[in-house]
Amino acid sequence: MSIVIEADRLTKYYGSIQAVKNVSFKVFKGEIYALLGPNGAGKTTTIKMLSTLLKPTSGDAYILGYSIIRDSLNVRKVIGVVPQDLTADDELTGFYNVYIQARLYGYPHGIALERAMRALEIVGLADSANRRVSSYSGGMRRRLEIAMSLVHDPEVLLLDEPTLGLDVQTRRLMWNLIRDFKKQGISMILTTHYMEEAEALADRVAIIDYGEIKAEGSPDELKRKVKGDRVYIELYSEDDAQNLQLEISKLGVDVKLDSSIVIVTAPSASDILPHIVGILAGKKIKSINIVKPNLEEVFLDITGKRLREDSFDAFKYRVFTHKIR
Ligand SMILES: Nc1ncnc2c1ncn2[C@@H]1O[C@H](COP(=O)(O)OP(=O)(O)OP(=O)(O)O)[C@@H](O)[C@H]1O
Ligand SMILES: [Mg+2]
Known part of the structure; x- marks a missing residue:
């Protein structure tokens, strides 16, 4: 199987805080690879480095052979990124947000229109395309972010907590969408702190805590460790x-x-x-x-603590702070 993503000793310091420590892994073509870990584990920092938004302190990673440090332009052409913090503009329509994204990728007006509409159809937002994002539900906002990441037909998707803060039913719809991407051969890294999500979607899971990968394997392999x-x-x-x-x-x-x-x-x-x-x-x-035995138990075994399904909801907090800014 061909390697699509290879992280080679990725390390990131924020001042004296080491957020990511020597993280190495490989993702194969068509795979869903999950980074499972609690708040502050280093998931977002890893995704930001892979998506070339943040420069590693040391180490490198290769996406379809392109170095995230030396070849960041090519990396950006082949990846779609769904960030943890929502990026869509509330005051604009869903359609306009996706259209702008397509223009940023350099598509001329007519093609950008087509691509934006198609991306919105894929995520099931075609009917709400002309509504302002401020009227969208949490699930619709997440789907809009996904549409924005799809306009250039990426081969690789990096999804940072794609279902954070969503109710169980909406989360399942999102899972089906992610499974459809896999059927189309898109390779994905997704981060999550929901163990059922990693179990339901991932071919392989890396358990990450304090910036380090503590264990890696298919959900079944990991469960056999307990x-x-x-x-x-x-x-x-x-x-x-x-x-x-x-x-x-x-x-x-x-x-x-x-x-x-x-x-x-x-x-x-x-x-x-x-x-x-x-x-x-x-x-x-x-x-x-x-x-x-389940992944929660594996996490407890490996890290000595539980992967709590938080009482503090980071997603709602972020939407709130976004609104009052
Ligand atoms: N811009 C920053 N400046 C300083 N420290 C940071 C910054 N961003 C993240 N950190 C710290 O780096 C560590 C890893 O953070 P990161 O956001 O990557 O974790 P995470 O696994 O995505 O957590 P969450 O589940 O809350 O999203 C944490 O200790 C965090 O406080
Ligand atoms: Mg995060």
Whole structure:
């Protein structure tokens, strides 16, 4: 299989903060490659370097053989970028935003018109093309950004959190759109902090935390790294959780603590549960959950923390700050 994107020890410092550390990976033709990681992991910084908006402090990357440092013009011709921060102009219509993008790529008026309309049709916005973006829903705005990234028929798409802040139903529509791009042979990198998204879409996933790739593989390969089922027991205080951890560890199983939650890993939850229930008798328990291996568990195993589905919604925050600016 041919390599479409190759990152070679990409590194970025912002002052003394090292946001991306020696990140190397390959993406093959037609693949969806996901960068899965929490807030601040370095996903956007990586995408910005790949899209030539940000110069790496060291390292390089090649897209269809073009260096992002030495050949940035050619890189820009072959990639489409859907940034995390929305770029469309609220005061203009959806159509006009996409049309301007086509003109920026150098297409003359007539061709730019055609390309803009086609891109809007692909993302299902043809009917709303002449409405102002300020009247669009969050999902429509995301689709508009995608239309803007498609006007020049890119072979590679870089999607930075394409479903951030969208409701479940709209997210699924977006997933179908991304799957259609894959069928057309477009190679993609998408970043996400939703593990179901990485699991649903990605051929391969890189787990990124503190600017480093901690693990890489297909969702199944990664899940095989988690040894067994997990039992989550939530208590009312951290002290109670600590005591419980001590008692359960005497069963000879792996027990971890995440504030007031005790996490037991065992080859089979049904075998260990009767013993745990014996220990729990008479104690006050907030909740108990049994979880089969999934990417969230892989993330916990590798980084020692959870990939929380945030209470802080970065997308809504950004739209808000955009509006008051
Ligand atoms: N312009 C900047 N100046 C200084 N530090 C920055 C800048 N942009 C990002 N950082 C820092 O670099 C690190 C990586 O940020 P980045 O935006 O790449 O993460 P991310 O994985 O995209 O996070 P999120 O899920 O919140 O979008 C963070 O510690 C962030 O605070
Ligand atoms: Mg980001």
